[in-house]
Structure formats: C-alpha cells, structure tokens
Amino acid sequence: MRKIGFASSKSKTLEIMPKSYQVEGLCERRRMFFAMFNDFLPPSMQIPLKDRTLFRKDIRTILHERIMGGFVLKVPRIERAQRVVCIYAAETPLLMQYFKQCTTPRERYLARDWEFEREFSVLTGYAHPAAEVVALMFDGREVALMCDLDTLFAQTVYRRIPRQKNTKVSFDAPYIHVDEEGRRTRLYPRWRQVDPKNIAQRKPHLEAAFEQLEKEPIDALYLVYPKSERFTRHITVQKSPSLEVKMIPYSFTFANRKEKSCQK
Secondary structure (H helix, E strand, O other), X not given: OOEEEEEEEOOEEEEEOOOEOOEOOHHHHHHHHHHHHHHHOOHHHOOXXXXXXXXXXXXXXXXXXXXHOOOOOOOOOOOOOOOOOOOOOOHHHHHHHHHHOOOOHHHHHHOOOOOOOOOOOOOOOXXXXXXXXXXXXXXXXXEOEEEEHHHHHHHHHHHOOOOOOOEEEEEEOOEEEEEEOXXXXXXXXXXXXXXXXXXXXXXXXXXHHHHHHHXXXXXXXXXXXXXXXXXXXXXXXXXXXXXXXXXXXXXOHHHOOOOOOOOO
C-alpha cells in the first residue's frame, strides 16, 4: 500500500508526491496531489487549482494557510457593529493543540495560555471546516499527512467520469460501476506500473478480473492504471474469444504544464 503526503521532522517537511505521465516538476506534482485530495476537504477549504503560483509552497504550508484563512484575526473596531462570533467548544482544544506544534509566532501566540496535552485525542465530526482539515493532518501530537494513493486515485477516476443521461455511476470501493441500459461496466483503479512487454507482472490482477467476469453480474471490466512513458495505450487481454479484460492508462493532463519558476 503506497502512501503519499508529508511528514514533519523538526522544522523540515518531507513531501512524498506522486508522479505520472508528463507530471515531473515539483509544483505539478503538488497540484496533482490536491486535484486528488480536494475531495477529502470541506468545500470551503478546498485548494484552488487554477492558482499555479500557490504550488511553489510545500503541501503542509498550503494546508496550514488554508486553515488560518478560515478565521478572522483582526482587532475589532468598537465604533462599528461586529459580526456574531461562534464559539466551538470541541474545536478549540484541537486548534490550540495544533497551534502549539506550529513554529510561526502568530499561532504560538494564539496558544500561549494553552498547556500542551500529551494524551490528547482527536475527535470526529468537527463543525468548523478549519478544524476538519486539522483533524486530517494532526493526530493530537504530531503534524503529518499520509494518504493511501490507491484510494485517492480511485476517487479521482470516479469524480471525473462524465455523468450522462440514463447512465448511473457509483463508487462501490474499491470498484467503480457504470450502469447504462442494463449493462454494467466495472472499473478497478490501482496505482501500479504497467509494462506492455511484461503483462505477466499484473497476472494476479488479470486472473482476479477474469474470475469476477465469470462469477459476478458485470458485462465488462477495465483495470485502470496511471499512464506512463511505456504504458500509453489500452491493452486488451483475452482468456477466450468471449472473455476479455482491458487495461486502461489514465493520464493526469491537468498537471502537464511546466512551471519554470518551480524547483524540480
């Protein structure tokens, strides 16, 4: 199970970013990461992919700035009516604990009166969007984010399938099903490398796919893998004239543009 994301070591951030066909630059790989990870963020906290300059920063910094953007940290002006401020009882301890782990002066100032709890437990179901993001990258003691690449990949493929009239697309993890006019197609995305000259490398996947076609109510099955320099075209594998599985290369074309100002 491959993981991607970031880990923290003292004042440094170690990023583990995915690579795909023609997506090699660091900024492009960060943008590709958020194109997949955005589905796991609250709508108001999702990262704007059009702002390419944003991805010159590491993903921890991008997420942290998004968290801090969820608060209004300004001195109130008493001559003007102020907006009602909501107090989130469950979120406050989480945020203070998180701020204690930050190295920036503003966050440490906000948590100056908070005593760090060694046995702090992160809950679920936080109401504030910023707290939801913190809960994804903070376990109560350390800041890190490691995601299952297969899960992110499958979610991305599912989200980007065109929704057409009289067609139903469902995500029945780990599979994606497309139902149209009584015909069911199964897609199985996995982040694995494919060598067209060595199909035997994916033999266990193919054997399982043929078994599913024979025993389950599905009419077609596609194994979806990331596109690579060697794997650029569909590959059809037949067990018999009436039984075949297709191996599909998936391209992240949204991250193909090169950014000269980004460090590789």
